[in-house]
Amino acid sequence: MTISTLEFIAIALLLVGMGFSAIRLFLGPTTPDRVVAADTLSVITTAGLAGMAAYFNNPIYLDIALVYGTLAFVGTVAIARAIEGNQK
Amino acid sequence: MDILDINTILYSAAFGLMLIGIGGIVISNHLMRIIFGIVLLEAGANLLLLLSTYHEGASAPIIVDGNVPAMMADPVPQALVLTAIVIGVGILALALSLAIRVQRAYGTLDMREVRLKLEQEISAAAGIDMPSSSEKPADIGEVPVNSVVQQESGS
């Protein structure tokens, strides 16, 4: 499987976005900052997993992107609900 | 050993995760961090087990649309890791329940304090003097439990 120049640029840009989000995850002053960064990273990974399916030319990998996309939402909601407990 | 060899990268990830997990278990004193360390160690071990039969260029062990690939990945370690991950959830749930129980019983999750209180309870139940702890009270920092000092001064 070869990669064309445009696809190479796309992969590089995805990695750049991933790196920025990861930096925000490490730096973020408050916990919600880090949760937002983790959520963004999970969405980027969902797109990236679909891209891996295209790279391997095999549609079975799309199921993983689907499961990841739905369950990362559940995890984010759980963390956000735990943050909300701070209201007293 | 080429740094951009894919085998090197994957094995480094597995060993790195295991090392970080062991480090978390050994160094930290907080029960929650120890549980995090256990999860990381387990993840690294799973990755290492899966990589033991990894071969670059193999395809997934699933037949799609009837065409059989030339070389397929080994399904046995995949099934083992599948089992291991699911059992890991059971371990995690049990560990978290026990952590909640420890918090209720002792009011803290710091393992040094928990250990100290446990020793006190045991010695009180046996009706003997507090045995000399393996860790000196000075090491505990700002949380010396009062009864230790009382026992020392009283005896």
Added chain:
Amino acid sequence: MDHPQTTRTVSGAHYAFVFSISLLLWVLLSGSLAWEEVALGAFVSLMITLLFGPRFTIYNGIKFSFMAPLYVLLYLVHFFRELIKANFELAMRVLTPSLPIRPEMVEIKTTLESPLGRMLLANSITLTPGTLSVDVTGDTILVHWVYCPPGTDAKMATDAIAASFERHIKRFLV
């Protein structure tokens, strides 16, 4: 706190709606129209609808009509245009070195009544230019606005943020 599952009843049409949504999702997932797939999907959807039907009052409030699909399509077109506009605006703000933002929390009122409609409106607001819906209580939506012009009140904010979406959503939802 409103609990829609106790205050509203479910009519047969909504059971049918939930069933068809589930079946559509199944067929899209399996990606084939072989009779085994469709039969299994129909069975699974039927079980879900029958077992958990009373929980689906959330799907109430849809106006069934022949024109509804067209209105949904119009809404989607409008929504995607706004989404793309939002992204270019955001990219402009982020890439400008001076970071021209003036954030403010504003409250806007909505006239939509069904939970589904309010939900859709809140989601649309989140994805459109410079606005993020933080919370919904009753008919008030709390919105975080990246660039709030000086001296806006609730009426102006509602007009600027929600009016066009409300007009589109009102055609197929209560």
Added chain:
Amino acid sequence: MRRFTAALFLLGLGVMIAAIYQHIDFGNTSVNAGQAINAVAAQETGAANFVTSVVLAYRGIDTLLELTILFTAAMIGGMVLGRRRADAPRDPDAGFILRTGADLLFPLLLVVGLYIILHGHLTPGGGFQGGVILASAFFLPLLARPGITLIDQRIVSLVEGLAGATFILIGLLAMFDGKEFLTPLLDKGELGALISAGSLPILYLAVGIKVGSELAGLLAHLAEAEALD
């Protein structure tokens, strides 16, 4: 002092692993049980996903034991956490957006979970993954409105027991047929079709429902435990 020794231990471990590194022949393993399975699994079990073949047909008893471990963990977790005091305060409701979103997502997640379970012999996925999705689907409304009873706990236990009994019953049927415990039954069918692989999809359905109800019960127990402050 303890930290220092721990760091020293880690350093030694790292050096040891680095030494092992030099001697591993990366990517060329001599394990070939998997290749043998890959060669015969399609004819022997009729499942397109060989991992499913290994999990349910070649290592079926291991899967049964794994379910037992998960059941024991869930049961002990429930026992350790204990019952909830009647007057303990509950968490407040989530906002409107999460409540509506959870209700809206609930049937869709159920459909996705059942799809993953029932296509376990054709595509990646199966009982464990689908069961986790089912458990999350049931838990999401509970996260939005703490304290509601979405489904009776006794029904959950009953469904879980029935699923486990189904798994063992299919295994026993093979024994009545004169074969070994948990041998796949029924017609193999055409490779890659939905109705194929004999009894494996039914086994996976049992596994999925059992895992889903166990995890949902465990999560409900954990959510019921009162907060400490």
Added chain:
Amino acid sequence: MEVVVLVVVIVMLLSAVAVLLFKDFLAALAAMSVVSLGLSFLFVVARAPDVAMTEAAIGAGLSSLLFALALRRLGLWRSQ
């Protein structure tokens, strides 16, 4: 391809260290979900779609749920 895997591994290992270093346990939990994200990607690279899906379901969804509930019950959601 190798570069992609290298970047993912670096992000994963850094967040694994961050899990143990963060003072706030919910932030550590967010970093933990990033670890399981990288792990899931690596399982895809190792051509194990079943395992990747299990890791995605359990690492991203279920263990986050378990940890978040337990941290809420333990009263550890706020930074010390």
Added chain:
Amino acid sequence: MNIIGDIFLVIGALFIAVGGLGLLRMPDVYNRIHAGTKAVTLGSLSVLLGIALLHPTWWPKLLVIAGFLLFTNPVAASIIARAAKISGIKPWRTEEQGGE
């Protein structure tokens, strides 16, 4: 067809990179959620569209993934914003507004 798909991939990746940059540059949580949600949602939708153009037979499952993303992303953003507001984080304001 391949070229168009590749172009959509690049556009999507570009939006994702811009979203990451916004996540890094914005001053407080709420503004970061703006960047992290809008740009990344459209970016991943565009990537999925590009993949659908590259492999035309995959569109049903890609449509389902896109639908879930389009639904769950704004909900997650709203919930995090609400949690941040409840936990007491004040919105950042520019100096010219002078605060309250």
